[in-house]
Amino acid sequence: MTGLLNGKTAVITGGAQGxxxxxxxxxxxxxxxxxxxxMNAEQVASAATSIGAEAVGVAADVTKADDVAALLRTAVETFGSLDVVVNNAGITRDATMRKMTEEQFDQVIDVHLKGTWLGMKLAAEIMREQGSGAIVNMSSISGKVGNFGQTNYAAAKAGIVAMSKAAAKEVAAKGVRINAIQPGLIRTAMTEAMPQAAWDSKMTEIPMGRAGEPDEIAKVALFLASDLSSYMTGTVLEVTGGRYM
Known part of the structure; x- marks a missing residue:
């Protein structure tokens, strides 16, 4: 342990898995x-227990401002500060545009775009008062290139990039940094459920010839959350094994 976040308190949405x-x-x-x-109260409690005494789990729907506010308040009330927020919660409702329902479009925009906006907005209010803080937003390479069957997801993930840059400009002078990560193909339960043919097709697009591991995203999030990136805000880091560079 190198202690890059010693004494800091971090909130991570979508934190129960992956x-x-x-x-x-x-x-x-x-x-x-x-x-x-x-969202899953039982799962998030179990995940917190697996991390240890320094972790608590809170059931929260990121599309509801009251839930997000309560989540952030838990950090301040339990540990005394709010230093890092990672807006990571997300869902997929993939379908071609022709078959996608309005509900499927709205659900994905709500969770990714509105959920990230609420996380940024409410976290920044606390962080600007203390004069410091780092916010990390999770975009996707789909927000850069637009994957087939993901008009909803690609739009939301592209929106997160633009939103992060706009918000970063607003709070930079207050000591708050906002950056984004665009993961490529990462080995999680969600991606491993893909048909083998789809997986193989994606692998041919990756110069490094393999999928990424969740911890390879986590290490980049750590960089953006810590003082290692103290002069970076409004940036987007692609973590893709070279895919779509």
């Missing part, structure tokens, strides 16, 4: 207190 949980584990190993937010 990339969110990997980020939480990496942050905890670097000395951070952790507050996990997730």
């Amino acid at each position: 990339i969110g949980l990997a980020i939480a584990q990496r942050f905890a190993a670097e000395g951070a207190n952790i507050v996990l937010g997730d």
Whole structure:
């Protein structure tokens, strides 16, 4: 442990599994207190327990301002500060534009775009008062290139990039940094459920010839959350193995 986040408190949404949980584990190993937010109360409590005494889990729907506010308040009330927020919660409702329902479009925009906006807005209000803080938003390479069957997801993920840059300009003078990550193909339960043919097709697009691991996203999130990136805000880091460079 190098203690890059010693004494810091980090909130991670979508933290009960996959990339969110990997980020939480990496942050905890670097000395951070952790507050996990997730829709599944049982799962998020279990994830927090697996991390240890320095972690708490909170059931939260990121599309509801009251839930997000309560999640962030838990960090301040439990650990005394709010230093890092990772807006990672997400869903997919993939379908071609012709078959996609209005509900499927709205659900994805709500969770990714509105959920990230609420996380940024409410976190920034707390962070600007204390004069410091780092916000990390999770975009996707789909927001750069637009994957087939993802008009909803690609739009939301592209929106997160523009939104991060606009918000970063607003709070930079207050000591708050906002950056985004665009993961490529990462090995999670969600991606491993893809048909083998789809997986093989994506692999041919990756110069490094392999999928990424959740911890490889977590290490980049750590960089953006810590003082290693103290002069970076409004940036987007692609973590894709070279895919679509």
